[in-house]
Amino acid sequence: MxxxxxxxxxxxxxxxxxxxxxxxxxxxxxxxxxxxxxxxxxxxxxxxxxxxxxxxxxxxxxxxxxxxxxxxxxxxxxxxxxxxxxxxxxxxxxxxxxxxxxxxxVNPDTYxxxxxxxxxxxxxxxxxxxxxxxxxxxxxxxxxxxxxxxxxxxxxxxxxxxxxxxxxxxxxxxxxxxxxxxxxxxxxxxxxxxxxxxxxxxxxxxxxxxxxxxxxxxxxxxxxxxxxxxxxxxxxxxxxxxxxQHIEKWNDERRKMASYYLSLLDPRIKKQRISSFNSPVYHLFTIECKERDKLQTFLSSKGIDTQIHYPIPPHLQKACLSLGYKEGDFPVTEMLSNSLLSIPLFIGLQYNEIEYIANQINVFYKKNDLFI
Known part of the structure; x- marks a missing residue:
């Protein structure tokens, strides 16, 4: 594999x-x-x-x-x-x-x-x-x-x-x-x-x-x-x-790859909302999943590497304890830290690989009844 x-x-x-x-x-x-x-x-x-x-x-x-x-x-x-x-x-x-x-x-849709x-x-x-x-x-x-x-x-x-x-x-x-x-x-x-x-x-x-x-x-x-x-x-x-000299072309490629993901992933899977007047550059492509850790493990078993951005929000980091924040202060941020998963998107990623990744994500959602 x-x-x-x-x-x-x-x-x-x-x-x-x-x-x-x-x-x-x-x-x-x-x-x-x-x-x-x-x-x-x-x-x-x-x-x-x-x-x-x-x-x-x-x-x-x-x-x-x-x-x-x-x-x-x-x-x-x-x-x-x-x-x-x-x-x-x-x-x-x-x-x-x-x-x-x-x-x-943060806004729960745009992040x-x-x-x-x-x-x-x-x-x-x-x-x-x-x-x-x-x-x-x-x-x-x-x-x-x-x-x-x-x-x-x-x-x-x-x-x-x-x-x-x-x-x-x-x-x-x-x-x-x-x-x-x-x-x-x-x-x-x-x-x-x-x-x-x-x-x-x-x-x-x-x-x-x-x-x-x-x-x-x-x-x-x-x-x-x-x-x-x-x-x-x-x-x-x-x-x-x-x-x-290449950045505009590479950004266009990222947009095309993101668009392909969006065409393949089940529309019920929540992604970052992009306003119509924005032209994003998809530094990361993320999806929300209430069984995020299980999804990450499942994708790893299928040979797909993913990352979590960010598993511990700043206000709960030890380095920021002096700020006086506590769990529950920022519910949207904490929800995203527990549900967001970043999937592969980089220059050189092949379209058949995007198809494979999207298909495996759809399979996981359906298998685990996450659309209900």
Missing amino acids: KKIPFVSLEHQNAIIKKEVEADILNTIASNHFILGNKLEQFEKEYATFSNTAFCVGVGNGLDALKLSLIALGIKEGDEVIAPAHTFIATILAIMEVGAKPILVD NIDCLQIENFISAKTKAIIVVHLYGNPCDMDLIESIARKNNILLIEDNAQAHGATYKGRKTGSFGILNATSFYPAKNLGCFGDGGAITTNSNTLYEELQKLRNYGSAKKYFSDVSGCNSRLDEIQAGILSIKL
């Missing part, structure tokens, strides 16, 4: 292998590995791709979020609103700058932050809101922007799962005053290690972030502010420039 992995970069990397190898050798020959021409080139390219004026490459997605908060002056005593259902990095970034994450439950609840959590201490375009599905940005303007709070996008997604024709990662992303290898746009970036239209914030990522220094050995060492290196920047 052939095993179908949850994710594989083999096919994607084969497409760009020769170009990447040549580019890495070129970087080695240049003897310039940090803050060089390749980073500058990629930053310009990614800013253009994101429809923003500026991009600052950093070490990883967590640093992109954290440095965004620092650049905006978010500090101890401040509150930052964020969705309860997200990867924990969104929450850790807020905690690391000393601010308090104020979590909001994104429940916009109708946001204003209930805004206080005099609220300085910003971080929105996450979960699994590559854009949030309702019109409503979120309106809430942010009305309450005079800063808008930050966590765009780590949505490279190239659009909301009403506009790219995610272009709405916030700052927009953080990750280039972890399995992302739609991923490097060959850790990497991240921040996009913005503010020249002032762009210059501040350039200093913050590099020991607080705009000029070598002269530190104007207390910064850190978080720089996207030349090898990763070169690889990302190469991949960026």
Whole structure:
């Protein structure tokens, strides 16, 4: 029995292998590995791709979020609103700058932050809101922007799962005053290690972030502010420039694979709802199942690898105990943590494999009377 992995970069990397190898050798020959021409080139390219004026490459997605908060002056005593259902990095970034994450439950259909609840959590201490375009599905940005303007709070996008997604024709990662992303290898746009970036239209914030990522220094050995060492290196920047040339095509392939899944899976199986004005990029394709763990075991027995995103929500993680949340505080998030299963969707996944996966899922649902 052939095993179908949850994710594989083999096919994607084969497409760009020769170009990447040549580019890495070129970087080695240049003897310039940090803050060089390749980073500058990629930053310009990614800013253009994101429809923003500026991009600052950093070490990883967590640093992109954290440095965004620092650049905006978010500090101890401040509150930052964020969705309860997200990867924990969104929450850790807020905690690391000393601010308090104020979590909001998510919409049970879109899995994104429940916009109708946001204003209930805004206080005099609220300085910003971080929105996450979960699994590559854009949030309702019109409503979120309106809430942010009305309450005079800063808008930050966590765009780590949505490279190239659009909301009403506009790219995610272009709405916030700052927009953080990750280039972890399995992302739609991923490097060959850790990497991240921040996009913005503010020249002032762009210059501040350039200093913050590099020991607080705009000029070598002269530190104007207390910064850190978080720089996207030349090898990763070169690889990302190469991949960026393919990202739109790869995203289209993801959409086609997702559409094929949707045509094959029994319509009674609940999936993430996509608004008609969104063009998602399907970083993940998830289904809901009240017998999720049994389904995962069943699919594994059929040679299909799956993953759970995320088995323990941030508010119940040991790292977040100091926030004071408890089980039951976010019922939709907790329900999703117990029922969502991510199934294979990656560049190189074959359509006959999608047919096989969908068929096995349908068989499990029918066999276990999950449609009743």
